[in-house]
Amino acid sequence: MANGYIRTLSLLALMLGITISTTAQKSRAKKQPAAYSAYLFTYFTGNDKSEEQICFAVSNDGYHFRALNGNKPVINSADISETGGVRDPHMLRGADGKTYYMVATDMVSAKGWNSNRGLVMMKSTDLIHWTSSAINLQKRYAGQDSLLRVWAPQVIYDDSVKKYMLYFSVKYGNAPDKIVYVYANKDFTNLEGEMKQLFFNPDNAACIDGDIQKKDGHYYLFFKTEDRRPGIKIAVSDRLTGGYTMQSNDYVQQTDKPVEGAGTFKLNDGSGYILMYDMYTSGRYQFTKTTDFKNFRAIDENISLDFHPRHGTIMPITAAELARLNATW
Template structure:
């Protein structure tokens, strides 16, 4: 999501969209892929749907999942955070995330943050999943938020601020969201800012799993579940909510991974409360897994095309 600091000023500059995603549960699929769209509905994979960054170069496990991409508050620096994980090692096998930074969307620096070794008291940590980042204008820092599971406890959504260089976390993670049912597992948080309110979409795990939304006036706490209804518009299992604002100002798109069916669902909303399925309007020449979309400029689009082209061998969606 765009930082509110510059979103209003730079709104007219954005003419296209960059989709960052991974493609599957095989080790070779656990990597960062890019796709482009001019309208937010029709996407074409870059680089023949092959990775744009080698997972072995940036991770401790050899695989990465769940890429989240963010434009910085200065409008010209980009941040990406990913899960450092190879799922074939087990769903309770990873302890780290990767923080990445770029000034051109092509060349990225990366730092592995192993929560278990970095912070004491995490001896029974089992997994670190789906990090995302957002600029906290009040604090003047970038906040990272993600889910963790310790021992027999449910998955919980935590947060911590990144350091100035975006290479480490400043302090021990704190719990960000406290669901009404303390035994409810919460993963895949996605925060959208609108009208000075923070809308936290997340997946509720366990019985009755689905995507819910909590809202707060403060970024780092106070989130209240809006109602008991799920925002996903399918009864199939879903995960990985990702929300982006359309460049024409006509609402937002909320998308999510319908992972048991090998497909994505796209919905549109004008108020972040009511969602209509728009799958019939969406095309992709690739099969994405949990990812995010960021508005980009024409200059940025041309730079990405120069680097990776538009040719793709991926099967049609």
């Protein structure tokens, strides 16, 4: 009788353990983020004010992209900017996996390449509806009288301080453009603290269009330099906010035509990374593929776009996010 009682308790304990284990496994499964299976491309289309607007395109494989909303704007620049136009949009998925951040140059190029003084900060929880703030650096900071332009902002999460960091190029007077960084406030509605220089070009040449990709514990800063001939180079650091040194003196674009607007993203299948850029004098966009950020191969034959983008960026998205975007636009 005693042995039977003990066996019954043991069986109950085993069953209870299985139930607890199964419940824990289900709980962990619910917390796992959805796998990324598609891509969202955000871009603008040209130098006319009507084209300095944010557009979206989507892809299932990272190679073949289809414009949403008939290649028309998904956000009205007049509603979000100080100048009435925006360029160079960059989008980031937040650290929580479900909030999205976007930044763009607040600029109408018809007013001149030295005409803009700020950027636009945007935030969304569904990729459809966005809140925004237009930040004029001359109004935000003292001592900015000689500021001529603010170009191509991007945003990245700094895990060391748990803040979102914006980085962009600025030009003061006759000095060359330089890439600076500054943190966003908690609500992503304004800038917090002072701007600091992010990268010091050893040639002291102009640096614009920065794009940072983290890989294997290192930060790779892709940027356009104006020394000798316009092109894209890479500087590397083991920390986000400084210490960048040139990986080499080589240009990484796979063309002899002028390029700008480097944008990188990781392929969902784990096969490598894409570096793309705007061949702005050729009316083309080129995609290249790499696994090590040292060797790049043009993959023009694999790419199809039913639109012509200008300086944009691509973010991996889930099937649910893709379905929501398709249903809306």
